[in-house]
Amino acid sequence: MLERERHSLILKLVEERSIVSVGDLLDLLGASEATIRRDINTLAERGEVKRIRGGAEAVRPRHQPHLVGMPFSLSQDISVPQKRAIARAAAELITPGESIIINGGTTTFALVEFLAEHDLDILTNSFPIAAKLLATSRNRITLPGGTIFREQNIVLSPFDNDTIENFWGNKLFTGCYGLNRFGIMEADPLIVQAQTKLLKRTEDVIVMADSSKLRQKSSMIVTGLERISTIVTDDGAKPEELDVFKAAGIKVIVATVSEEDGLQKLA
Amino acid sequence: MLERERHSLILKLVEERSIVSVGDLLDLLGASEATIRRDINTLAERGEVKRIRGGAEAVRPRHQPHLVGMPFSLSQDISVPQKRAIARAAAELITPGESIIINGGTTTFALVEFLAEHDLDILTNSFPIAAKLLATSRNRITLPGGTIFREQNIVLSPFDNDTIENFWGNKLFTGCYGLNRFGIMEADPLIVQAQTKLLKRTEDVIVMADSSKLRQKSSMIVTGLERISTIVTDDGAKPEELDVFKAAGIKVIVATVSEEDGLQKLA
DNA sequence: CACGAATCGATCATATACAATCAGATGCAA
DNA sequence: TTGCATCTGATTGTATATGATCGATTCGTG
Numbered sequence: 001m002l003e004r005e006r007h008s009l010i011l012k013l014v015e016e017r018s019i020v021s022v023g024d025l026l027d028l029l030g031a032s033e034a035t036i037r038r039d040i041n042t043l044a045e046r047g048e049v050k051r052i053r054g055g056a057e058a059v060r061p062r063h064q065p066h067l068v069g070m071p072f073s074l075s076q077d078i079s080v081p082q083k084r085a086i087a088r089a090a091a092e093l094i095t096p097g098e099s100i101i102i103n104g105g106t107t108t109f110a111l112v113e114f115l116a117e118h119d120l121d122i123l124t125n126s127f128p129i130a131a132k133l134l135a136t137s138r139n140r141i142t143l144p145g146g147t148i149f150r151e152q153n154i155v156l157s158p159f160d161n162d163t164i165e166n167f168w169g170n171k172l173f174t175g176c177y178g179l180n181r182f183g184i185m186e187a188d189p190l191i192v193q194a195q196t197k198l199l200k201r202t203e204d205v206i207v208m209a210d211s212s213k214l215r216q217k218s219s220m221i222v223t224g225l226e227r228i229s230t231i232v233t234d235d236g237a238k239p240e241e242l243d244v245f246k247a248a249g250i251k252v253i254v255a256t257v258s259e260e261d262g263l264q265k266l267a
Numbered sequence: 268m269l270e271r272e273r274h275s276l277i278l279k280l281v282e283e284r285s286i287v288s289v290g291d292l293l294d295l296l297g298a299s300e301a302t303i304r305r306d307i308n309t310l311a312e313r314g315e316v317k318r319i320r321g322g323a324e325a326v327r328p329r330h331q332p333h334l335v336g337m338p339f340s341l342s343q344d345i346s347v348p349q350k351r352a353i354a355r356a357a358a359e360l361i362t363p364g365e366s367i368i369i370n371g372g373t374t375t376f377a378l379v380e381f382l383a384e385h386d387l388d389i390l391t392n393s394f395p396i397a398a399k400l401l402a403t404s405r406n407r408i409t410l411p412g413g414t415i416f417r418e419q420n421i422v423l424s425p426f427d428n429d430t431i432e433n434f435w436g437n438k439l440f441t442g443c444y445g446l447n448r449f450g451i452m453e454a455d456p457l458i459v460q461a462q463t464k465l466l467k468r469t470e471d472v473i474v475m476a477d478s479s480k481l482r483q484k485s486s487m488i489v490t491g492l493e494r495i496s497t498i499v500t501d502d503g504a505k506p507e508e509l510d511v512f513k514a515a516g517i518k519v520i521v522a523t524v525s526e527e528d529g530l531q532k533l534a
Numbered sequence: 535c536a537c538g539a540a541t542c543g544a545t546c547a548t549a550t551a552c553a554a555t556c557a558g559a560t561g562c563a564a
Numbered sequence: 565t566t567g568c569a570t571c572t573g574a575t576t577g578t579a580t581a582t583g584a585t586c587g588a589t590t591c592g593t594g
Binding site for chain 2: 002003004005008127130131134140141142143144145146147148150155157158159161162163164165166
């Protein structure tokens with residue numbers, strides 16, 4: 001691997017995770033410790049990363065405008081391994097050539113990584129998901145029309161006259177704020193509105209919810225359990241927590257979080 | 268294998284992978300190391316690739332860290348100073364709080380830079396323009412629904428039922444393939460279609476066309492001169508070339524290309 | 535404060551990439 | 565064909581990058 005490649009990969013990782021350890025890079029780059037240190041130091045001299053003991057850190061100030069493409073600045077970093085495991089399992093539900101809908105959110109964002117090789121028709125209301133799909137895959141991407149809401153990073157039309165009405169997806173992949181016996185719960189009315197629109201445009205609803213979501217309650221019910229066909233969660237879920245869903249006839253998939261999920265995938 | 272073949276193959280590979288090592292090329296070209304180095308150096312002298320230790324790299328920055336999908340791969344780099352000067356002048360036509368439409372294209376993309384401080388309602392069919400606006404400004408951004416066409420980087424709905432119908436812009440900013448006494452000309456049917464839709468949603472049409480466009484002809488007329496209210500071009504345009512537009516009652520603005528326009532703006 | 539563990543920078547031998555050079559191969563024109 | 569120009573591949577010496585080692589420093593913990 002060329003020096004330049006290592007440098008860009010390090011920058012990419014630092015950008016995604018805002019911090020990387022020398023140890024992580026050791027595995028990911030396949031270079032020696034000395035070389036990695038040298039790389040980090042070089043990048044630090046150039047001001048592209050900040051050198052910290054044991055690794056490198058993003059240099060970007062906290063208040064930088066929202067990053068397009070990877071912009072869930074806050075929640076992006078929580079439960080990453082769980083989310084990746086769930087995303088991997090969820091991606092296996094997809095059959096080639098199919099038409100799917102992806103609702104915006106950090107969990108569904110993780111799905112994109114596993115869609116690189118697919119040949120799908122994808123509708124998503126998430127700007128970052130569309131951006132990443134555009135950059136990393138050859139899938140056909142459709143956006144509903146509307147205003148981009150910055151906080152949620154979704155495109156939502158205030159009008160009835162919505163392109164979304166012309167789309168039909170075999171499956172809808174969605175995250176949630178909370179998931180329990182009442183169904184899918186959300187905390188933001190805008191997200192409820194967006195999700196409700198998507199629910200009308202598909203048959204199978206696949207909810208991607210890491211185990212923490214099963215203990216999370218909120219004030220708004222998007223839809224009841226009867227509308228859900230599959231739930232993908234991680235092995236942090238207690239079996240008894242899942243019974244209520246199984247009893248409702250929902251297929252429950254428990255993804256095993258592997259070592260590797262903690263590390264970002266290489267180019 | 269001929270020198271020319273090697274060169275184009277190298278360029279293709281660099282384009283695809285954004286970086287190639289001499290070793291890779293060794294296998295792929297079946298030429299000797301010395302020849303490959305010479306090839307790379309030749310291409311580097313011509314500015315078509317960047318020479319790096321161990322291989323070659325794409326001239327265009329390897330990955331725009333925050334902006335996904337900004338890939339006007341070819342035309343992005345031509346007439347940059349002219350485009351910036353035009354964009355600066357065009358931005359001055361905008362009044363605060365206004366509602367505008369920006370058609371996709373490299374010239375209009377340059378406009379975004381000058382919109383950072385504005386507070387506008389912006390509709391654009393260009394994914395990269397939306398992405399950059401999202402990242403660098405606080406304007407309200409609306410997208411028409413539809414499929415993202417990768418080559419043109421625009422969102423276009425194949426349906427009548429289009430969110431775009433709910434938008435009205437005071438001004439439409441558009442580039443063009445060619446501009447002459449027949450009006451706005453384009454070379455790509457998809458772009459004609461997109462542009463036609465936008466033309467219906469505004470009153471003032473502002474065409475941003477660097478002077479080379481005034482000598483460019485093509486096969487498809489998007490609209491005649493009567494629909495154009497303002498043309499912004501650069502000082503490379505000959506005065507007599509502009510007479511036909513002035514005679515049609517169009518306001519013609521000639522932007523002066525300054526030193527500074529040649530330099531990319533720093534982050 | 536003291537201890538071990540992790541991380542660091544420096545050093546050095548090795549590996550790799552480089553430009554320069556030259557001889558042979560190839561293409562083209564007379 | 566000969567002669568000329570150009571391209572190509574091998575070789576060489578040099579510059580640079582890499583990885584292993586080692587002592588010094590820092591960190592976390594008791």
